[in-house]
Amino acid sequence: MKRAPDAASPVAAGGVPLTEGARIVTESRDIVEAIAPMLEEPPEVRGALSAPVSDVPISEPAESERARIVEALGPTPIEVDEIIRFTGIPARAVHVVLLELDLAGRVERHPGQRVSLR
Numbered sequence: 001m002k003r004a005p006d007a008a009s010p011v012a013a014g015g016v017p018l019t020e021g022a023r024i025v026t027e028s029r030d031i032v033e034a035i036a037p038m039l040e041e042p043p044e045v046r047g048a049l050s051a052p053v054s055d056v057p058i059s060e061p062a063e064s065e066r067a068r069i070v071e072a073l074g075p076t077p078i079e080v081d082e083i084i085r086f087t088g089i090p091a092r093a094v095h096v097v098l099l100e101l102d103l104a105g106r107v108e109r110h111p112g113q114r115v116s117l118r
Helices: 028-039 043-049 063-072 080-087 091-103
Strands: 107-110 114-117
Touching: 063 080, 063 091, 080 091, 080 114, 091 107
Parallel strands: none
Antiparallel strands: 107 114
């Protein structure tokens, strides 16, 4: 014989039984309480985020790299990844040069991460 569901149960209100670990959400604070533990950083992440950024070597793209990137561009849009593959220049340097060209008004951006010279 089946027992009648508890009056506070969602089954009693016409709902379906909750799976293990599920919670009933009736107010926004219920959601905040449920996700609060997920928002806390684990100790190993906390230490990694506080590491100095100066450990990463930062260098300006060389003039020869700039010239090869401009040479790879043309009036037809090309994917940024294709420029990186074609020139063999590190992605960071390609993006820096493209940003410089963009700020100078020499490059046009297109959908699909494509760029072309103006």
